[in-house]
Amino acid sequence: MAEPCFNRSRTDFIPVARPSVTAAEVSAVVGAMRDVQLSQGPRVAEFESRFAAMHGCAHGASCNSGTSALQLAIEALGLRGKRIACPAMAMVAVPNAIISAGCTPVFVDSEPASGNVDLSQLDSISDSLAAAIVIHLYGVPVEFRASDWKFPILEDAAESHFGSFANGDQIGSRGAAACFSFFANKIITTAAGEGGIVTTNDQALAERVKLLRAHAFTAGEHFHHTEHAHGMRMGELAGAFGCAQLDRIMPMLLHRARLVKAYHHGLVGIEWLDHQCRPMGSANWVMPLMLANTNERFNVQFVREYLAAAGIETRRWFKPMHMQPHLEQFVLPGQEFDVAEDLWERGFYLPLFHDLEVADVERICATLRSI
Numbered sequence: 001m002a003e004p005c006f007n008r009s010r011t012d013f014i015p016v017a018r019p020s021v022t023a024a025e026v027s028a029v030v031g032a033m034r035d036v037q038l039s040q041g042p043r044v045a046e047f048e049s050r051f052a053a054m055h056g057c058a059h060g061a062s063c064n065s066g067t068s069a070l071q072l073a074i075e076a077l078g079l080r081g082k083r084i085a086c087p088a089m090a091m092v093a094v095p096n097a098i099i100s101a102g103c104t105p106v107f108v109d110s111e112p113a114s115g116n117v118d119l120s121q122l123d124s125i126s127d128s129l130a131a132a133i134v135i136h137l138y139g140v141p142v143e144f145r146a147s148d149w150k151f152p153i154l155e156d157a158a159e160s161h162f163g164s165f166a167n168g169d170q171i172g173s174r175g176a177a178a179c180f181s182f183f184a185n186k187i188i189t190t191a192a193g194e195g196g197i198v199t200t201n202d203q204a205l206a207e208r209v210k211l212l213r214a215h216a217f218t219a220g221e222h223f224h225h226t227e228h229a230h231g232m233r234m235g236e237l238a239g240a241f242g243c244a245q246l247d248r249i250m251p252m253l254l255h256r257a258r259l260v261k262a263y264h265h266g267l268v269g270i271e272w273l274d275h276q277c278r279p280m281g282s283a284n285w286v287m288p289l290m291l292a293n294t295n296e297r298f299n300v301q302f303v304r305e306y307l308a309a310a311g312i313e314t315r316r317w318f319k320p321m322h323m324q325p326h327l328e329q330f331v332l333p334g335q336e337f338d339v340a341e342d343l344w345e346r347g348f349y350l351p352l353f354h355d356l357e358v359a360d361v362e363r364i365c366a367t368l369r370s371i
């Protein structure tokens with residue numbers, strides 16, 4: 001299905017996401033350049049420890065993307081050759097990272113209200129697994145307890161910075177490790193518009209990620225390497241930018257919450273719309289919606305094109321992994337993913353970012369109401 005066309009030069013064009021860059025980020029990055037400190041240094045170390053602490057973890061090991069964070073975490077857990085479950089309703093980076101780490105993805109369907117992985121289905125195939133990745137989809141926490149599972153759970157928290165579970169635990173602190181993305185559309189980003197981090201309370205695991213991200217340099221003889229590893233480091237400009245974003249995090253999160261409230265107010269009573277079930281504590285990354293399953297008037301493509309014509313960019317929910325040609329081979333005999341397919345058919349999300357204003361949200365809601 002073709003993407004709707006957008007005229008991005010329209011002065012009233014609203015993108016689905018945009019990073020927030022202020023004088024503080026510019027000055028932090030220039031500071032790193034003036035110190036001629038471009039590769040990893042004190043700013044990356046500061047960013048790692050502050051970000052990890054804000055997510056209830058003692059250790060953070062940064063890298064160059066969320067995908068790398070997933071691959072490094074899987075490798076650091078020693079899972080090569082094993083089967084790792086992940087939701088079918090996923091960003092493709094997740095099974096790709098599993099495969100890059102030398103493992104086999106096993107897909108699991110979603111539960112319908114949130115779109116998050118269905119833990120009862122995960123349980124039913126758990127004997128064949130060595131680990132599972134749960135994605136806090138569009139910021140909604142997967143309420144799992146690590147002690148319920150006989151294998152490690154990795155949290156994919158790419159879309160859920162600063163979110164929390166029902167009991168107040170930070171998202172990112174419950175699994176063996178959590179992986180975050182700092183791609184430019186995320187709640188916070190870095191100067192590179194790319195980046196990632198693995199957070200954990202396991203010091204040995206964090207050290208192993210740090211070893212694997214940087215060519216497995218051994219202590220002692222400098223260019224002696226004892227294992228296969230990667231060049232996946234985060235640079236100092238990215239770390240400096242990230243620290244400046246952390247300095248501003250409270251007003252940034254409050255503004256996102258204000259915008260979500262305005263969306264709820266503006267969308268109330270539109271009978272052809274359904275909302276993702278989003279408990280308190282969910283991170284406000286994007287504004288996910290779906291067509292009500294009673295709606296027979298139009299499809300998601302129609303809604304997206306209608307909004308596009310009004311200068312408003314949207315995205316569909318993820319196209320499920322079993323429908324991706326390079327991943328079909330991993331579908332097990334008899335597996336069905338009815339919920340993921342249904343959510344993909346009906347799901348889309350609206351713009352949410354720091355520089356969006358309540359008046360923009362009102363315009364988006366008015367446009368939706370006019371359909």
Ligand SMILES: Cc1ncc(COP(=O)(O)O)c(C=O)c1O
Nearest residue numbers: 065066067091093158181182183
């Ligand atoms: C759920 C999820 N996991 C992983 C990633 C990959 O992160 P990156 O793009 O930083 O590699 C993304 C998004 O970008 C994502 O949404």
